[in-house]
Amino acid sequence: xxxxxxxxxxxxxxxxxxxxxxxxxxxxxxxxxxxxxxxxxxxxxxxxxxxxxxxxxxxxxxxxxxxxxxxxxxxxxxxxxxxxxxxxxxxxxxxxxxxxxxxxxxxxxxxxxxxxxxxxxxxxxxxxxxxxxxxxxxxxxxxxxxxxxxxxxxxxxxxxxxxxxxxxxxxxxxxxxxxxxxxxxxxxxxxxxxxxxxxxxxxxxxxxxxxxxxxxxxxxxxxxxxxxxxxxxxxxxxxxxxxxxxxxxxxxxxxxxxxxxxxxxxxxxxxxxxxxxxxxxxxxxxxxxxxxxxxxxxxxxxxxxxxxxxx
Numbered sequence: 001x002x003x004x005x006x007x008x009x010x011x012x013x014x015x016x017x018x019x020x021x022x023x024x025x026x027x028x029x030x031x032x033x034x035x036x037x038x039x040x041x042x043x044x045x046x047x048x049x050x051x052x053x054x055x056x057x058x059x060x061x062x063x064x065x066x067x068x069x070x071x072x073x074x075x076x077x078x079x080x081x082x083x084x085x086x087x088x089x090x091x092x093x094x095x096x097x098x099x100x101x102x103x104x105x106x107x108x109x110x111x112x113x114x115x116x117x118x119x120x121x122x123x124x125x126x127x128x129x130x131x132x133x134x135x136x137x138x139x140x141x142x143x144x145x146x147x148x149x150x151x152x153x154x155x156x157x158x159x160x161x162x163x164x165x166x167x168x169x170x171x172x173x174x175x176x177x178x179x180x181x182x183x184x185x186x187x188x189x190x191x192x193x194x195x196x197x198x199x200x201x202x203x204x205x206x207x208x209x210x211x212x213x214x215x216x217x218x219x220x221x222x223x224x225x226x227x228x229x230x231x232x233x234x235x236x237x238x239x240x241x242x243x244x245x246x247x248x249x250x251x252x253x254x255x256x257x258x259x260x261x262x263x264x265x266x267x268x269x270x271x272x273x274x275x276x277x278x279x280x281x282x283x284x285x286x287x288x289x290x291x292x293x294x295x296x297x298x299x300x301x302x303x304x305x306x307x308x309x310x311x
Contacts, residue, residue, distance in 0.1 A: 001027050001028075002025070002026040002027050002028075002072050002240055003026065003027060003028045003029075003030065003070055003071045003072055004020060004026050004028070004029050004030070004071060004072065004073045004074070004075065004236055004240075005029075005030045005031075005032060005068040005071040005073070005074045005075070005106060005110070005113075006020075006029060006030070006031050006032070006074075006075045006077065007032045007033075007074065007075065007076045007077060007078045007102050007106065008032070008033060008076065008077035008078035008079070008119075009031050009032070009033035009035070009038050009039040009042045009043075009061065010033075010077065010081070010225075011081075011222075011223075011225035011229075012077040012081075012118060012223070012225045012228050012229050012232075013031065013033070013075070013077035013078070013229075014031065014042045014046075014225075014229075015225050015226055015228070015229025015230065015233075016075050016077060016118075016229045016232045016233050016236075017029045017031050017042070017043070017046060017059055018046050018049075018059075018229070019229055019230050019233035020057065020233045020236060020237075021046055021049075021050065021055050021057040021059055022053060022055055023055075023057075023233065023237055024055040024056060024057055025057075025236075025237055025240050025241060026057055026072075026236075026240060027057065027058065028057065028058045028059075028060070029043075029057055029058070029059045029060075030059075030060055030061075030062060030067055030068050030071070031043045031059060031060070031061045031062070032061075032062055032063065032065065032067070032068060033061070033063060033078075034063055035063070036061070036062060036063030036064070038061075039061030039062060039063065040060075040061035040062065041061065042061060043059040043060050043061030044059075044061065046059045047059045047060075065105040065106060065108065065109055066109060068106055068109050068110060069109040069110060070109070070110060071106065071109075071110040071113045072110075072112075072113060072114065072239075072240070073113060073114045073115075073116065073236050073239055073240070074106045074110060074113045074114070074115050074116070075116045075118060075143075075232050075236065076099060076102055076103065076106075076115065076116070076117050076118060076119055076125075076129060077118045077119060077229075077232070078098050078099065078102050078119060079091065079094070079095035079098050079099065079119035079120065079125070080094055080095060081120075081222050081223040083217070083221070083222065084217055084218060084221060086217075091120050091121055092121055092124060092301060092304055092305055092308075093308060095119050095120065095121070095125060096124070096125065096128045096305055096308065096310050097310055098119070099117065099119050099125045099128045099129050099132070100128050100129075100131075100132040100310055100311050103115065103128070103129045103132035103133050104132050104133075107132075107133050107134070107135070111135075113139070114139045114140075114239060114274045115129055115133060115135075115139060115140045115141075116141065116142070116143055116232055116235055116236065117129050117140070117141070117142040117143070117250070118142070118143050118228060118232050120175070120223070121175070121176070121301055122142045122143070122144045122174075122175040122250055123142065123144070123174050123175055123250055123262075123263045123264060123265075123298045123301070123302075124263070124298070124301045124302055124304075124305050125142065126140065126141060126142035126250045126252075126263040127252075127262070127263045127302060127305065128305065128310070128311065130252060130263070131311045132311055137251070137252035137254075137275075138273060138274045138275045138276070139273075139274045139275075140252070140274075141249050141250055141251050141252070141263075141268070141274065141275055142175070142249065142250030142251075142263060143228070143231050143232045143235055143249065143250070144174075144175030144248075144249070144250050144265055145170075145171050145172070145175075145247065145248025145249055145250065145265040145266075145267075146231040146234060146235065146247050146248060146249070147175075147227055147228050147231040148171050148175065148179055148181075148209060148212065148248070148265075149169050149170065149171045149181075149248055150227055150231060151209050151212040151227070152169055152171060152181050152186075152205065152206070152209040152212075153167040153168075153169050155205045155208055155209060156169075156186070156188070156193065156197070156205060159197065159201060159205060160188065160196055160197060162188060162189075166188055166189040167186070167187070167188050167193075168186070168187050168188075169181070169182070169185065169186040169187075169193075170182050170185040170186070170248055170267055170281070171209075171248050171265065172248060172264075172265050172266055172267070172281075172291055172294075173264060173265050173290065173291055173294030173295070174264060174265060174294045174295070174297055174298040175250065175265065176210075176213075176297070177210050177211065178210075178290075178293060178294035178297045178298075179209070179210055179265065179294065180265075180287065180290045180291050180294055181206045181209055181210075182281075182283075182287060183202055183206065184284075184287070185281070234247075235247065235249070235270060238270040238271070239270055239271065239272060239274065240272075242271045242272040243270070243271065244269050244270065244271040244276065245269070245270055246267055246268070246269055246270075246279065247267070247268060247270055248265050248266065248267050248268075249265065249266070249267075249268045249270065249275065250263050250264065250265050251263065251264070251265075251266050251268050251275055251278055253266065253278070256278050256280055257280070257283070257288070257291060258288075258292075259291075259292070259295050262295065262298060262299060262302060263298070264291075264294070264295055264298055266278055266279070267279040267281065
């Protein structure tokens with residue numbers, strides 16, 4: 001029996017639950033929200049979709065954390081979304097309090113759960129969850145790189161007029177404007193992307209990727225949810241099925257890349273134990289400089305969080 005809890009029944013959380021149900025890889029998904037009836041309604045709607053789309057995963061909604069007892073994985077999407085004009089950093093005070101409270105509640109009933117954080121600002125919210133959970137860092141990490149890489153791959157697919165299935169890429173650093181796409185590690189069906197696109201066009205795509213979240217906020221008036229929800233569900237799948245897939249995730253660093261005591265996006269191996277390995281790529285001087293710059297930006301937000309003394 002496998003059980004996954006998704007905290008937050010908003011657009012992202014409901015999408016995580018719905019995509020997971022369609023994958024049909026877990027027995028039960030529990031959708032938790034402070035608005036209990038809202039969570040129950042979203043869950044009931046997805047459950048009524050099961051006979052149509054042919055899946056067996058049971059989805060239930062609740063506002064009671066006791067219903068989450070025995071969860072194998074907990075995905076935290078709770079928090080307020082970005083509004084036009086807001087940066088991810090503007091969200092820190094409100095969302096940090098929410099993430100700390102949620103983490104303590106889920107760990108109370110599922111002490112062995114693996115925790116995936118989706119709430120923004122992602123890198124610092126992962127840190128907040130880690131501090132609140134009091135478990136090994138291999139079991140607490142954030143979803144950002146998969147989403148950012150997906151945006152990068154989607155933009156490349158559009159420009160090159162190829163299937164996004166054939167594009168493989170890696171991306172590092174913080175979730176935001178200082179993220180570090182790595183064209184040197186980007187391929188199309190094994191062909192280096194640098195052989196298929198001009199440098200100015202590639203640079204424009206990298207720039208658009210860095211602003212990818214903001215572009216959607218500007219268009220819709222709120223944060224994205226389809227791609228973020230699917231990205232978190234993909235992480236759950238790799239853990240549940242022990243696939244040991246290589247994904248860019250927000251992980252706790254202890255000296256890798258010369259960075260320690262902070263959460264930052266790096267390539268990892270995801271399996272049944274959570275993060276089973278942090279991969280160490282051979283970055284050139286330019287790439288390392290960008291990564292260190294991204295780390296410094298995240299450290300500044302971490303300092304803001306620490307001054308709040310929320311935990």
